[in-house]
Amino acid sequence: MLILVMMIPTGPAPGRQDELEGLFRELYKPVFGFFARRGCAPEQSEDLAQETLLRAFKGFDRFRGDSKASTWVITIATNLWRSRFRDATAAKRDGEEVSISHEGPALPASEGRPLETVLDVERRKLLRQAIESLPPKMRRCVQLRVYQDRGYREIADILDISEQTAKSQVSLARPRLRSSLAGYYPELDTEG
Amino acid sequence: MTTHEPSLREDLSILAAEDRDQFGEPPTAEQLVALRDGELPEEEAERLRDLLAVDPEWASIYLELKSPPASEDSGDAGAVDVDGAWDRLSRRMEVPSIEDRKGNVDRPGAVPARETIRRFLPLAAGLFLGLGLVWAIINRSSTLSVPEGKIHEVRLSQEILRATSLRIPQGTTAVAFFIETVDVALPEKFVVELFDSQTKLVWSERFKRSDIIDAVRFEVTLSHLRDREAYRLVLRSSGSRMVAPILIEKIFLLESER
Numbered sequence: 366m367l368i369l370v371m372m373i374p375t376g377p378a379p380g381r382q383d384e385l386e387g388l389f390r391e392l393y394k395p396v397f398g399f400f401a402r403r404g405c406a407p408e409q410s411e412d413l414a415q416e417t418l419l420r421a422f423k424g425f426d427r428f429r430g431d432s433k434a435s436t437w438v439i440t441i442a443t444n445l446w447r448s449r450f451r452d453a454t455a456a457k458r459d460g461e462e463v464s465i466s467h468e469g470p471a472l473p474a475s476e477g478r479p480l481e482t483v484l485d486v487e488r489r490k491l492l493r494q495a496i497e498s499l500p501p502k503m504r505r506c507v508q509l510r511v512y513q514d515r516g517y518r519e520i521a522d523i524l525d526i527s528e529q530t531a532k533s534q535v536s537l538a539r540p541r542l543r544s545s546l547a548g549y550y551p552e553l554d555t556e557g
Numbered sequence: 558m559t560t561h562e563p564s565l566r567e568d569l570s571i572l573a574a575e576d577r578d579q580f581g582e583p584p585t586a587e588q589l590v591a592l593r594d595g596e597l598p599e600e601e602a603e604r605l606r607d608l609l610a611v612d613p614e615w616a617s618i619y620l621e622l623k624s625p626p627a628s629e630d631s632g633d634a635g636a637v638d639v640d641g642a643w644d645r646l647s648r649r650m651e652v653p654s655i656e657d658r659k660g661n662v663d664r665p666g667a668v669p670a671r672e673t674i675r676r677f678l679p680l681a682a683g684l685f686l687g688l689g690l691v692w693a694i695i696n697r698s699s700t701l702s703v704p705e706g707k708i709h710e711v712r713l714s715q716e717i718l719r720a721t722s723l724r725i726p727q728g729t730t731a732v733a734f735f736i737e738t739v740d741v742a743l744p745e746k747f748v749v750e751l752f753d754s755q756t757k758l759v760w761s762e763r764f765k766r767s768d769i770i771d772a773v774r775f776e777v778t779l780s781h782l783r784d785r786e787a788y789r790l791v792l793r794s795s796g797s798r799m800v801a802p803i804l805i806e807k808i809f810l811l812e813s814e815r
Contacts (some may be wrong), residue, residue: 386643394638395625403614414647416742420651423771424739436590436623443586443618448742448804471623489568496572501603507612512569518714522623523609523616550565 385422392418413449415444431485468523488549495545499538501525502550507542573611580608587742589619633720649767708733708776713790713807722810729813731778736792739771741804746795749775754787764794 421438427448496504501541502524509520510531520531543553582720584605591597592605609616709729713736736749743766750761760777773792782788792805 371798380635382647386647389643390639393642394637397637397642398648399621402617411642413742415642415649419646419649420739420771433625436622439622439623439625440586440590443589443622444740446618447583447585448740456567463625485568488563491594492565493572496569505606508569508573508610509616510580511687512573513616514566515616519616519620522620533574550563550568 385425387416388422388434392421392435395435396438396442397488399439400446405447413442413445417445420445420515491546491549495542498545499541502530503534506539511534565784568591576611577608580590583650588619589615589622593619601615616721642804651740657798687776707731709733712772722812725811725813727814731776732782734773734775734790736773736775736790736805736807737771738769738773738792738805741792743793743804745802748793748795750791750793751775751777752789752791753783756789759788772780782811784811786811 393414397410397414400413405413406458417438420441496507499507505524507517507519509523510517515523517528517535518532520526521528522529526534539553546553548554569728586607588597588601592602596607604803609619707728708728708731709725710733711723713734723732745766746763747766748761748763751759753759759781760775762775764773773788790807790809791803792806793803
């Protein structure tokens with residue numbers, strides 16, 4: 366059997382390079398920013414942004430006209446981030462020192478007092494019961510508002526509800542949580 | 558008596574961390590886009606919304622998918638060298654760099670002579686190599702690593718994860734695995750390895766990311782494979798097998814048609 370190896374010239378045709386360059390200039394900063402906002406150092410953000418746009422350009426013919434280019438490229442960036450995040454999480458689990466950026470408040474420092482820990486665990490158990498007794502939409506609004514500290518506009522966008530609905534869900538949740546958790550959380554007792 | 562005043566936000570963050578652990582694999586961008594577009598089954602949509610409520614990272618990504626940032630938004634990274642980044646990317650894509658194009662101010666749309674030569678060099682090299690192989694095959698009978706006979710191609714996509722049974726047609730002399738890598742962040746250098754059910758290394762090959770586009774071709778001669786044996790194919794970073802992260806893993810059972 367004869368096997369002939371053919372190497373075909375790669376790279377986009379000259380007529381398309383302007384189009385790709387234009388797309389690159391439009392999308393590079395937002396893609397770079399996507400990774401920078403996730404805690405990546407500038408060099409890493411550049412590498413990841415380059416990798417994202419290279420993949421986008423290689424699949425450019427498949428993409429054309431389906432959706433906004435920015436959405437499509439952020440989709441590729443998301444999957445790339447997902448892969449890296451998964452690798453970093455696995456490496457961290459395996460004992461390597463890896464920096465993973467994650468928003469959200471730092472956990473309270475442990476003071477090593479057994480009595481306090483038991484009370485904390487008991488209190489959180491009651492909190493979980495109270496939170497899980499809320500209807501799903503209400504529960505999510507509370508978590509996004511109180512834990513993630515998000516504004517109502519963002520909550521509405523994440524849950525595909527109106528801003529007014531997001532506000533009313535959180536308002537309705539407060540008296541319900543107060544009655545279940547009376548005395549445990551000062552902010553529930555003092556807020557109207 | 559405790560001195561640390563309990564905080565609803567802190568306790569919710571602890572509960573959220575417990576909830577996140579239960580979700581397992583993070584969502585794909587396609588799932589998030591389907592959620593945005595209302596195309597997910599309701600049960601899956603509810604599950605994803607539960608995740609977004611307890612995972613600030615994915616909630617932020619979902620918001621960016623819904624409303625991609627403006628073209629000038631590069632986060633807090635400060636000045637970003639777009640020209641330099643384009644130069645580096647275009648070199649990877651074999652597109653003339655800014656410097657090259659500045660020096661080639663010919664008629665619009667023309668391919669510069671230097672670019673024409675550069676484009677045909679790989680073709681010329683390929684023809685030369687191909688002729689060399691033909692010559693070698695004619696004059697030498699059995700020592701080439703390129704297998705003669707029938708090559709059975711197998712495409713291992715993301716959907717085929719485990720316990721796949723691969724049926725090999727009669728007369729096959731080699732199996733070529735195409736491993737899709739479009740969703741995998743490949744390192745600069747990586748290795749593909751094939752292990753049998755006794756964890757013995759059967760075959761391995763090294764690759765460079767710059768040599769592949771969206772799929773890795775990994776060929777194994779059938780004489781190295783056993784019928785009705787379970788194999789594990791692994792794509793991992795180069796370096797020590799003990800610490801290099803595994804990027805793709807497939808398990809399959811080989812069956813030959815008789």
